[in-house]
Amino acid sequence: MTQIITALITILLGTYTVAGAHDRAAGRIDDHLRKPVAGASVTVVDPSRGWSTTVYTDQLGRFTLPELLDAQYDLTVTHPDHDTLRIPKRPIAARTALALRLDLDATADARADSRAANHWLALLLDRLPSDTQRRELLQQCTSCHQLGNPATRRARSQSAWTKLVALMARLGGPLTPALRETLPAAAAVADTAAARQILAQPRALPNPDPAAIVTGWTLNAPGAMPRALTVHPDGHVYAVDVARDALYRLDPERGTYETFAIPSKDAALGGHFAAPRLRLPATVTARTGPSSLDVASDGALWLTLSLGNALARFDPGPRTWTWERDLPGLFPANLRIDLHDRLWYTLALSNQIGTFDPARGPARAVRLPARTWAQALATGLAPETGYLRAHAAVPAPSIGPDIDRAAPAALEIAHDGGVWFSQPNAGLIGRIDPHTGATETFDTPFSAPRHLRCDAHGRVWVSDAASDYFARFDPTTTQFTTWRLPTEPAGTDTASALAVGAPADTIWIGGANSDTLMRFDPDQESFTTYPLPRETVVRALTIEPDGTVWGVTGNTPTWHGPGPTILRLKIPN
Secondary structure, three states, X not given: OOOEOOOOOEOOOOOOOOOOOOOOOEEEEEOOOXXXXXXXXXXXXXXXXXXXXXXXXXXXXXXEOOOOOOEEEEEEEEOOOEOEEEEEEEEEOOOOEEEEEOOEOOOHHHHHHOOOHHHHHHHHHHOOOOHHHHHHHHHHHOOOOOOOOHHHHOOOOHHHHHHHHHHHHHOOOOOOHHHXXXXXXXXXXXXXXXXXXXXXXXXXXXXXXXXXXXXXXEOOOOOOOEEEEEEOOOOOEEEEEOOOOEEEEEEOOOOEEEEEEOOOOOOOOOHHHOOOOOOOOOOOOOOOOEEEEEEOOOOOEEEXXXXXXXXXXXXXXXXXXXXXXXXXXXXXXXXXEOOOOOXXXXXXXXXXXXXXXXXXXXXXXXXXXOOOHHHHHHHHOHHHHHHHHHHOOOOOOOOOOOOOOOOOOOEEEOOOOOEEEEEOOOOEEEEEOOOOOOEEEEEXXXXXXXXXXXXXXXXXXXXXXXXXXXXXXXXXXXXXXXXEOOOOOOOOOOEEEEEEEOOOOEEEEEEOOOOEEEEEEOOOOEEEEEEOOOOOOEEEEEEOOOOOEEEEEOOOOOOOOOOOEEEEEEOOO
């Protein structure tokens, strides 16, 4: 645990000035040698409102907070290899000046505990015998939760790890027999004294833009697992909660949010997939399982209900719900609406892309190719296999796609109307012609292409679920250009979310294991990294036309880290 500094903190009210502070609170952070600390995160929290804001120090250690209400705030300052500074209930008002000091972490244990999950993960990956097992571990585990956060890296015996691996398989994270055999022994020695000495070594520092302001609104919803969000034309931000059958609406101007319960029609736990042997985490109470959402031209929101195996329409005016249940496939997940108000969505358990025109109906589906005959067979028998697993004496069903089953993951509508998709287990991305339904697929440089977005030039950006690489695909030349995330140590991070937006097709990526947001400039081929609070996984990102970045965070299980939060990152002009 990082040490809480209780001495040598000086709060100078009205006597310390920072250039550009104007009427806002500002200050400077120095270290124990009175040298400025650049790249520190300064966070103020109003616990009564569930609101927080974070800024970053410049090269001279200076920071300026956004406009605040005159109130008491919890103040936290963090920086790699330094003690965490916490000052509870500090009065902060306009023109408040803060002169703060950070000390270096005094012990190796303190420095090891301050490391993000990916540093511990590096030790575990080094103990696996092959690149194949390392890629499998990244794909199957870090797509759901961090591997290496305090909850997962605490000392356990080999037998305890064996039981934990079996539990993860029942909850949707199956591993091959080879990895299930080697992982417990590798993980059991990853929190030894020797491992902690390695974790205590110096690490590369982030380079956040000191002009950035990160604002967070925490969702006071125990057990919540938000998985997608969108910005409505009226300025509200909507997010869906897959675990609690909820739709959240945030008013950024007022800093308040509302919760709308999604009608479950008296469905059982697990919805369409309810069965006596179904295994779900104890915190999950879902009967519909909303996974994605988008806004139609009339302002209504459409949602995919994965566990309900349905689509739902929410009209924000009268706050009414309408369902579309007659879907031709299984497990609707990622959703996009095209310029003609047609819905396109992935059907993860039947390897299809669904399409529904609310004005014409009914819903149809396009069958996607499989890499092998075994994948095609596994997908074709999905309904029968699910029934047998749920009702017979066979392993309990997984709610997500198995590693050997062809299944679409991401979905995106390009500017030309083409429908792009990724198939992680087949190593493919593809395009559907919206007029003819013809499908074309492309081999990728990745074994598990997952997140996918299109830029204004018609190029496709895609990340790998099994490595720290991402790529740009040019449909005209059918060529990929690849880059690697800047997270150190290399090979320890994957993209938890990806978005493309203004200005100039800037790429934003959430680091699954590094507690960061990363901005990539394609023209300069340069990265800027923004540290986030510990154990934070950004599940979805969207970009407004002015470049404002919105994200939603959520942990699986929910007790792995802080509560779910809607984030906004702004870089003032």
